[in-house]
Amino acid sequence: MRLWAAHGRGANGRQIMPRPLRVATIVGSLRRESFSRKTANALAALAPDHLALEIVEIGDLPLYNEDLDHGEPPAAWARFREEMRGQEAVLFVTPEYNRSVPGVLKNAIDVGSRPYGHSIWAKKPGAVVSVTPGALGAFGANHHLRQSAVFLDMPLMPQPEAYLAGVGTWFGEDGTLQNEKAQPFLETVITAFADWCDKLLKGPGELA
Numbered sequence: 001m002r003l004w005a006a007h008g009r010g011a012n013g014r015q016i017m018p019r020p021l022r023v024a025t026i027v028g029s030l031r032r033e034s035f036s037r038k039t040a041n042a043l044a045a046l047a048p049d050h051l052a053l054e055i056v057e058i059g060d061l062p063l064y065n066e067d068l069d070h071g072e073p074p075a076a077w078a079r080f081r082e083e084m085r086g087q088e089a090v091l092f093v094t095p096e097y098n099r100s101v102p103g104v105l106k107n108a109i110d111v112g113s114r115p116y117g118h119s120i121w122a123k124k125p126g127a128v129v130s131v132t133p134g135a136l137g138a139f140g141a142n143h144h145l146r147q148s149a150v151f152l153d154m155p156l157m158p159q160p161e162a163y164l165a166g167v168g169t170w171f172g173e174d175g176t177l178q179n180e181k182a183q184p185f186l187e188t189v190i191t192a193f194a195d196w197c198d199k200l201l202k203g204p205g206e207l208a
Ligand code: FNR
Pocket: 029, 030, 031, 033, 034, 035, 036, 037, 094, 095, 096, 097, 098, 099, 100, 131, 132, 133, 134, 135, 136, 137, 138
């Protein structure tokens, strides 16, 4: 496995030990046979070997209510925030619901953004892959997510844009990618994302 260390030293001058870059994958669907989840798995399989992609689950997060952040927060929020704190970059793979992001994904974004001043999103390089069995590539979800990312101070990869349309026929019975035409594009996307992270992070968790 190739190991990641864009530069040899962190801001404090300490030598950075080469290791894989930790990338959280957030899937915006809870459906068992989700095309988004299958796409996320396909991207992980095609990723350069210095990216360690891991799906961080969001389906158990109670709906965000600021009152609950004034005392001990719900255990699932604490688990999610803790898991995300250990991640250095974020790959969003999401369907579109009614021309926007599914509520479950927006809820995860909100939970991760609070308490105020403790957002787990800020400064993390990210990318958005939007997925639909329909024809329009889930553009609405992709760009609503980008709007939130601007406010969250998350630099999202501008190019290549990934609007995946017609994914309903892409996967086999075992959930793996069977579409030979789609594979090179997915590989281009995940390789560009690796380059985006390498460019933005000068050391683990630090922007260059
Ligand atoms: C959808 N779907 C959908 N598709 C789309 O391209 N644009 C849209 O705005 C919507 N809106 C929408 C709303 C709701 C409530 C549902 C349940 C579905 C269809 C959607 O793309 C399809 O169900 C996907 O299969 C969902 O993604 P997963 O679960 O396969 O990842």
